[in-house]
Amino acid sequence: xxESYVMSLRSRIGSACIFVPGVRAIILNQYGEVLLQxxxxxxxxxxxxxxxxxxxxxxxxxxxxxxxxxxxVVCSAEPMALYSGPGQRFCYPNGDEVQPFAIAFIVRxxxxxxxxDGIEGLELRFWSLDALPCDIVPIHxxxxxxxRAYNGRFIVADIQKEGE
Numbered sequence: 001x002x003e004s005y006v007m008s009l010r011s012r013i014g015s016a017c018i019f020v021p022g023v024r025a026i027i028l029n030q031y032g033e034v035l036l037q038x039x040x041x042x043x044x045x046x047x048x049x050x051x052x053x054x055x056x057x058x059x060x061x062x063x064x065x066x067x068x069x070x071x072x073v074v075c076s077a078e079p080m081a082l083y084s085g086p087g088q089r090f091c092y093p094n095g096d097e098v099q100p101f102a103i104a105f106i107v108r109x110x111x112x113x114x115x116x117d118g119i120e121g122l123e124l125r126f127w128s129l130d131a132l133p134c135d136i137v138p139i140h141x142x143x144x145x146x147x148r149a150y151n152g153r154f155i156v157a158d159i160q161k162e163g164e
Contacts, residue, residue: 005054010096017089017097023062024049024104024140026080026147027070027114029126034144035114037069037121039137041093046137047144048121049102058103066107069121075109079154081146087159088139104143106150 009018024047027035036045050065052058063074081104089099114124127133129148136144139159146155 004051006051015095015097017099020098020100021052021058022050022100022102023052023058023065024083024102024143025062025066025074025077025107026104026143027066027072027107027110031126031128033126033128034132034147035070035124035126036133036136037116038123038125040118040120040122042137043122044135044137045127045133045140047104047140050120059105062105062107066110069117070112070124071115071117072110072112074107075111077105077107080104080106080150081143081155081157083139083143083157083159085157085159090139100139104146106147 006018006020026047029035035048037048039046048066048069050061052061059077062077066072066074082102083104084101086099088102089097091097116122116124129144132144142157142159146157
């Protein structure tokens with residue numbers, strides 16, 4: 001297995017907060033429902049996605065991450081929003097802190113049968129936007145709120161900390 005960029009950094013700096021370029025996938029089925037995965041690290045529901053590796057484009061990362069986590073193949077994707085700012089910062093259960101700088105993509109065309117990888121995601125399920133679970137990763141909940149209001153114009157979301 002090739003060591004990831006983040007794993008390489010972690011071996012040098014420990015759990016300190018790092019910027020992580022990433023991607024998020026809003027995967028829709030024919031009914032307009034969104035695919036969420038129950039995450040293994042915190043038992044919350046979240047969007048498939050992850051970090052962009054060195055020597056990889058954001059679109060390549062989207063294709064790779066979605067396939068790794070859901071076993072489906074992205075046929076086309078539309079960039080919807082860029083999320084950055086201290087309000088995106090979070091801590092994994094193992095103590096590693098990150099502040100993502102992520103592009104959210106809408107995926108309407110895909111192939112295959114969704115299947116959880118059993119490593120990062122324990123379960124996959126399509127949800128109506130009107131009946132989403134209450135235990136969603138907070139930064140992904142914001143992405144889904146933006147998707148509901150999306151009018152075709154790219155969103156640049158500068159997320160500040162709560163109260164700022």
